Amino acid sequence: MAKRIGSDVICLPNAPVVRGAAAVGTSMEAKGPLGAELDHVFRDAKVGAETWEQAESRLQSEAVRLAIRNAGTTHDAVQLLLGGDLLNQCMATSFSARDLHLPLAGLYGACSTMALSLALAALLTECGAVQTAVACTSSHFCAAEKQFRMPLEYGGQRPPTAQWTATASGAAVVCADGRGPRIEAALFGRVEDYGVRDSANMGAAMAPAAASTIATFLRDTNTQPRDYDMILTGDLGSVGSRLLEELLEKEHGVRLGGVHADCGLMLYDGKAQDVHAGGSGCGCSAAVVCGYILRRLREGTLRRVLFVGTGALLSGVSPLQGETVPGVAHAVLLTNGEGQA
Amino acid sequence: MKISNSEYKKMTARASKPSDRMLGGLRAFLIGGAICAFGQGLSDAFLSAGLSTESADLLVMLTLIVLTSVLTAAGVFDKLAKVAGAGTFVPVTGFANSVVSPAMEFSSEGRVLGTAAQMFRIAGPVLVYGSAAAVVYGFFYWLFR
Numbered sequence: 001m002a003k004r005i006g007s008d009v010i011c012l013p014n015a016p017v018v019r020g021a022a023a024v025g026t027s028m029e030a031k032g033p034l035g036a037e038l039d040h041v042f043r044d045a046k047v048g049a050e051t052w053e054q055a056e057s058r059l060q061s062e063a064v065r066l067a068i069r070n071a072g073t074t075h076d077a078v079q080l081l082l083g084g085d086l087l088n089q090c091m092a093t094s095f096s097a098r099d100l101h102l103p104l105a106g107l108y109g110a111c112s113t114m115a116l117s118l119a120l121a122a123l124l125t126e127c128g129a130v131q132t133a134v135a136c137t138s139s140h141f142c143a144a145e146k147q148f149r150m151p152l153e154y155g156g157q158r159p160p161t162a163q164w165t166a167t168a169s170g171a172a173v174v175c176a177d178g179r180g181p182r183i184e185a186a187l188f189g190r191v192e193d194y195g196v197r198d199s200a201n202m203g204a205a206m207a208p209a210a211a212s213t214i215a216t217f218l219r220d221t222n223t224q225p226r227d228y229d230m231i232l233t234g235d236l237g238s239v240g241s242r243l244l245e246e247l248l249e250k251e252h253g254v255r256l257g258g259v260h261a262d263c264g265l266m267l268y269d270g271k272a273q274d275v276h277a278g279g280s281g282c283g284c285s286a287a288v289v290c291g292y293i294l295r296r297l298r299e300g301t302l303r304r305v306l307f308v309g310t311g312a313l314l315s316g317v318s319p320l321q322g323e324t325v326p327g328v329a330h331a332v333l334l335t336n337g338e339g340q341a
Numbered sequence: 342m343k344i345s346n347s348e349y350k351k352m353t354a355r356a357s358k359p360s361d362r363m364l365g366g367l368r369a370f371l372i373g374g375a376i377c378a379f380g381q382g383l384s385d386a387f388l389s390a391g392l393s394t395e396s397a398d399l400l401v402m403l404t405l406i407v408l409t410s411v412l413t414a415a416g417v418f419d420k421l422a423k424v425a426g427a428g429t430f431v432p433v434t435g436f437a438n439s440v441v442s443p444a445m446e447f448s449s450e451g452r453v454l455g456t457a458a459q460m461f462r463i464a465g466p467v468l469v470y471g472s473a474a475a476v477v478y479g480f481f482y483w484l485f486r
Contacts, residue, residue: 150442150463151443151447155438156419194346195346247344
């Protein structure tokens with residue numbers, strides 16, 4: 001049974017298993033350093049659909065189908081889909097759940113949704129409410145630009161601090177038992193606001209939440225960064241990653257050292273691809289975790305990864321109304337399962 | 342020790358690489374200048390073809406608007422603008438692009454509530470305050486002429 005330790009960490013003694021996972025993207029993501037880790041690559045951002053929004057839905061349905069296949073289970077065995085995206089009213093998820101015809105709990109955590117959905121899937125399987133759950137998220141560059149920023153063909157310039165919304169999706173099948181990487185603990189983050197007003201600098205808006213979540217997790221579990229193979233944030237980009245390290249050191253006296261990695265800096269090649277401060281979007285951390293990270297955990301090349309999904313909380317109107325951009329970060333402890341009896 | 346918002350603002354400024362203003366300014370000057378020189382060339386051509394100054398000015402504007410619209414539709418204009426910045430934004434080219442690009446983007450929501458309704462979402466403020474300024478200017482012109 002799940003057990004709370006310290007102030008915010010929820011320990012999962014039975015450690016639910018990620019039986020299988022899948023990541024999908026487009027040729028843009030395939031050109032990145034993790035291109036070979038994608039389970040399916042769509043030729044272009046249209047994904048054969050009429051609209052960008054439909055395209056995002058297709059990405060998500062495909063990721064879920066492939067994850068179910070990779071888990072060696074069946075569609076009928078899935079009892080709950082925990083999913084979210086960045087579109088208004090989470091419509092990419094609603095339409096993919098309509099096509100998949102699975103019970104849906106729609107989630108919104110901005111770019112932190114992959115960690116949020118994994119944490120909830122783990123809790124629900126741990127307590128026996130669900131035998132098999134699928135956690136999934138997606139994002140689409142064109143759909144996000146259209147909704148949050150400017151039309152695609154508009155001749156504007158993106159500042160160097162801007163991040164590139166990944167056109168990608170990831171899904172993970174979480175079961176109460178079986179073989180595979182395990183989810184040993186989870187933490188639902190507190191919303192942190194350090195007064196950032198620049199919606200083109202999401203990394204800066206999210207770094208305080210990531211710092212707070214990581215510091216709390218380490219304190220509650222009485223661990224150090226060196227106890228992990230990787231502390232993986234998603235997606236702070238280059239600006240947010242630097243601020244995270246500074247914040248942890250100044251506010252909490254924690255030095256991340258070499259264990260910190262960021263999904264936004266892993267999915268794309270910052271030098272060759274025009275992504276400015278790095279990747280972002282629910283699909284970015286979803287693709288990195290469901291593709292690369294879970295595979296390495298399964299193989300045993302990684303053993304303990306603290307995945308901290310970070311989200312910038314804003315809507316199309318909130319910055320116009322003079323509101324700041326708060327951030328939230330949820331954490332899940334992913335292990336290769338060897339610590340388990 | 343919690344870092345104050347003002348201290349965090351300074352940390353953010355240090356961590357955020359600014360745009361290269363010298364290079365950006367130079368590119369905007371060269372490309373914007375080239376567009377203006379092209380417009381002047383057009384104007385001279387129209388004048389030498391025997392058109393009045395008024396008609397020539399109007400035709401220059403129309404030509405630039407049509408060219409920008411075609412380049413926007415072809416997906417080329419945004420790539421040029423990425424390099425040119427204010428060089429393509431300030432002349433009438435920027436205005437044309439800001440009308441055509443949302444019209445294209447929102448075509449998936451239909452001709453009426455998509456294309457037509459969203460067409461002026463960027464240019465709208467320019468039209469509103471441009472017209473308002475023209476009324477004020479007109480009033481004073483009428484008063485003091």
